[in-house]
Amino acid sequence: MGDRRRSLCSRSHDALEIPGWSSSPSNRSPNPPCPSRPSASSRDGMPATARTTTQSAKLNQPSTLDDVEVIAFDVDNTLVDILQTKRDTFAATLETLADRGLAIDPEAQARELYAFALEEGIDDPDVVPRFLVEELGVDDERMLADGRRTMERLEPGMVQLYEGVISTLDQLRSRGYQLCAVTDAPREAVRRRLPPNGLTGRFDRVIVREDTPRGKADTRPFEMLLEAVDARPEQLVAIGDHPVRDVSNVVAMGGHGVLAEHGTRSSYNDVAAEHEPTAAIDGVEELLALLPGCDQRSSALASLTR
Template identity: 30%
Template sequence: MIKAVIFDLDNTLVDFMTMKKQAIEAAISAMIDAGLKIPPEEAKQRIDRIYAEKGIEYQQVFDDFLREIYGRIDYKILSAGIVAYRRAREAALVPYPHVYMTLTTLLKMGLKLAVISDAPAREAWLRLCYLNFHHIFDHVITFDDTGERKPSPVPFLKALELLGVEPHEAIMVGDWAERDVVGAKKVGMKTAFARYGDTFNTQNPEADYELNDIIELIDIIKKENGWQ
């Protein structure tokens, strides 16, 4: 019987990559308006490379970018980029269709809910609070809480411990098969692959279930628990 549902955050509850793309494009445009003298395509390539080297959550990406261009930080250009990035991020940070409905239905069904994210704690909680999801989940486990990223079993075992359930009593929902599905299966959890958030064109996620819409999770839980 499934007693708990554990979700990945980015590209499972929220379309993180679309948000990131729009925010970066807005920042580049604002920096050019403030005096940046390189084409937007080159700026994007340089910023993408910094993210590739230092991680998608790296917070000083524009600082490094400007040092690379000018050998120093031009604070007028930097500030214009940061403000535009934050405004675009907030406008684009929305949940996937039916996420809120699905979460509230699962709560009404008596299930415990948690999040496992590889994001730093500050960034994960900011996204959850902005979406007004911070009161929904019983527990949120981030990279800062365990020092381990998926597919390490550590964050999954931590979530199970906090929720007070056995592995076979929980299902993991995530968009990254090599991290979310593999990690959850290692510890004996059921898995549901969020096909709707897949950015890798994954052919065979090897999950127990595949979701084209998160709302399909409700019928899966009912089936698993014999409630249909």
């Protein structure tokens, strides 16, 4: 077993602190707050339900969204709470393997698997068998293969959307916007995440990691999208949780970027973005105030800056 096994497993399970994790299913929050910010219910001293969309959305450049016709959504941690999805999937996978005879403590070691996946690759299709081999020393080939199959089978049923995603997409569609998805997730992962929650068929274009050489490390995915829908950069707004990949890169090419703060991870605090976002939201529904439709754009945007 490698050094990581000693570093993870030599500590007590209670000492392995992972932000947002609760090992007890009854205490597990379906949408845990980002570790870097207070929860939505207490952040400004009033319940989340008491804050209106226009109070919450933060618009930095009020006049620049008038020409927007195309909305490009990131998927993970923007529409889908991927970290909670993975926590639940890993826990259920290890519980299943334990029921089939694997000698593990599924509740405690699900925490270790989650930490391993954050370090090694949250979307690695072999993350469960790799964890079993590298961290627990499992050498049963049938059990390792079963671990991968079980994770792939269970994940679609564990996928969790953020609140208001479907209704927001439908309202934006009714207002005339083209809706697209641009994600760094691999194609197979996207196929597992979109259908269970009704996202399939709601996007005009979907661009995944394999479609470009470097993904959203550069602007090529967004350039490809603009070519596909025959639009100009100023007609594009991208929504995502990463300050550079989802926001700054799009602003640099002449488009608009909205930072999805509800999904932004604390590890992004030190990310140096060349361009600030056009706006920031703390929930997908807040887009409805920023993008109200052709006839209402000017008045709604003006109200946000008063």
